[in-house]
Amino acid sequence: MKQFLKNFQTTPINYGNAGHAFYDVMKWVQANRPKSKPNIIMPSYIPGKLYRFVMAAGYETKFYDVSTQLDFSVDEIRGLIDDQTQMVFAVHFFGIPVDMEPLKKLTQEMDVFLMEDCSHTLNSHWNGKTLGTTGDFTIFSTRKMLQFHCGGFLILNNKPWHFQPSRKEKVNSLFTGYHMLGSRVKYHLNHLTRGKNVFQKMRIPEVGYIDYDEEQIVTVKRMDRLLEGYYPHVNVEKISRKRRENVSYLWNHIDDLETFSPVGFDRLSVHKTESRNSQSGDASSQQKYQLIEGYVPFSLPILTPPSSRNFIQQKLLNRGITCYIGWTEAPFGLEGFQGAEQLQKQLLELPIHHHINRYQLEIMADCLNNLKITRQPYSFSKGSFLSSDL
Numbered sequence: 001m002k003q004f005l006k007n008f009q010t011t012p013i014n015y016g017n018a019g020h021a022f023y024d025v026m027k028w029v030q031a032n033r034p035k036s037k038p039n040i041i042m043p044s045y046i047p048g049k050l051y052r053f054v055m056a057a058g059y060e061t062k063f064y065d066v067s068t069q070l071d072f073s074v075d076e077i078r079g080l081i082d083d084q085t086q087m088v089f090a091v092h093f094f095g096i097p098v099d100m101e102p103l104k105k106l107t108q109e110m111d112v113f114l115m116e117d118c119s120h121t122l123n124s125h126w127n128g129k130t131l132g133t134t135g136d137f138t139i140f141s142t143r144k145m146l147q148f149h150c151g152g153f154l155i156l157n158n159k160p161w162h163f164q165p166s167r168k169e170k171v172n173s174l175f176t177g178y179h180m181l182g183s184r185v186k187y188h189l190n191h192l193t194r195g196k197n198v199f200q201k202m203r204i205p206e207v208g209y210i211d212y213d214e215e216q217i218v219t220v221k222r223m224d225r226l227l228e229g230y231y232p233h234v235n236v237e238k239i240s241r242k243r244r245e246n247v248s249y250l251w252n253h254i255d256d257l258e259t260f261s262p263v264g265f266d267r268l269s270v271h272k273t274e275s276r277n278s279q280s281g282d283a284s285s286q287q288k289y290q291l292i293e294g295y296v297p298f299s300l301p302i303l304t305p306p307s308s309r310n311f312i313q314q315k316l317l318n319r320g321i322t323c324y325i326g327w328t329e330a331p332f333g334l335e336g337f338q339g340a341e342q343l344q345k346q347l348l349e350l351p352i353h354h355h356i357n358r359y360q361l362e363i364m365a366d367c368l369n370n371l372k373i374t375r376q377p378y379s380f381s382k383g384s385f386l387s388s389d390l
């Protein structure tokens with residue numbers, strides 16, 4: 001971790017989570033460069049949690065659409081910037097890098113700040129640049145990427161004014177200790193039982209929500225001691241390698257990549273010439289697809305055929321694999337965001353974090369390979385997909 005942090009010019013500022021850092025930055029910018037009705041330009045595909053933080057900071061949100069391949073149009077963003085805009089927010093969704101350079105140029109030209117959201121990645125680079133070094137401000141979520149219950153940090157690549165974190169409360173260490181212990185027990189159990197869901201404790205994860213009538217209040221928390229003590233023991237290289245290997249396994253073992261279409265696959269994959277059916281037995285020759293250098297993912301998002309997502313999620317759960325489904329609350333009832341609407345209905349995140357073991361990957365591939373879902377035809381009387389499993 002120490003090595004990775006050397007990529008940044010400034011020391012990370014630790015928080016209870018990435019969202020707290022984001023909130024603090026919004027308040028800081030507004031305090032130093034006040035606007036009567038400050039706004040922020042955000043992707044329309046985000047968790048309700050982030051939207052709530054924006055509201056709590058007293059900003060208005062102007063949304064831009066996100067394509068089903070999780071990128072965006074710089075021109076659309078340009079058209080949204082006005083004299084009340086404080087910053088543009090860009091996300092490397094699920095670890096899939098977006099090109100920050102055109103956004104950097106645009107935000108410099110328009111004199112607004114650029115917030116880079118690296119909550120879904122760590123130790124990654126794109127076009128020769130470490131992710132997190134381009135935005136004026138960058139947030140990281142170590143709780144997500146290190147599978148820790150709490151934790152995030154802020155990098156200020158640009159510090160136009162003195163910054164003092166506002167966090168006043170500490171994350172309760174008993175709470176963190178309890179959850180951390182729980183996750184270690186789960187991890188060892190997974191290995192011992194070869195990924196079997198022995199206690200049948202898996203559930204469909206809860207989905208986000210947003211209540212527009214509620215007053216949004218954020219209590220910014222700190223978590224310095226624990227994180228500073230923990231980071232030196234984190235082998236980021238090993239974690240990145242494991243996450244990459246897990247994605248590579250699934251790419252190379254899911255038979256029908258057209259149906260269970262990995263988002264951003266064209267940008268992220270390198271095709272190797274040897275087929276994975278090669279008889280040579282050499283592990284590398286069995287890989288048909290390789291990940292591009294520098295891509296360190298949070299999860300493996302796939303775009304499922306229309307109306308099949310929840311069915312697939314349940315099938316995987318029946319085999320002991322819990323999958324998230326992105327953010328079903330987005331695009332927050334707003335119209336005109338086709339990409340976000342499609343993602344909201346069709347995206348499924350296959351877990352590939354560093355605690356996922358080979359048996360669980362085999363289960364995932366086997367489950368998808370046996371679902372017999374096809375993309376076409378898709379318009380039964382129920383508006384459903386074709387599956388012999390129904």
Ligand SMILES: Cc1ncc(COP(=O)(O)O)c(C=O)c1O
Pocket residue numbers: 017018019020046047049050091117119120140141142143144151152
């Ligand atoms: C894209 C994105 N950015 C930021 C955050 C905030 O991260 P944290 O949970 O560490 O506050 C989340 C969490 O849901 C997220 O999905």
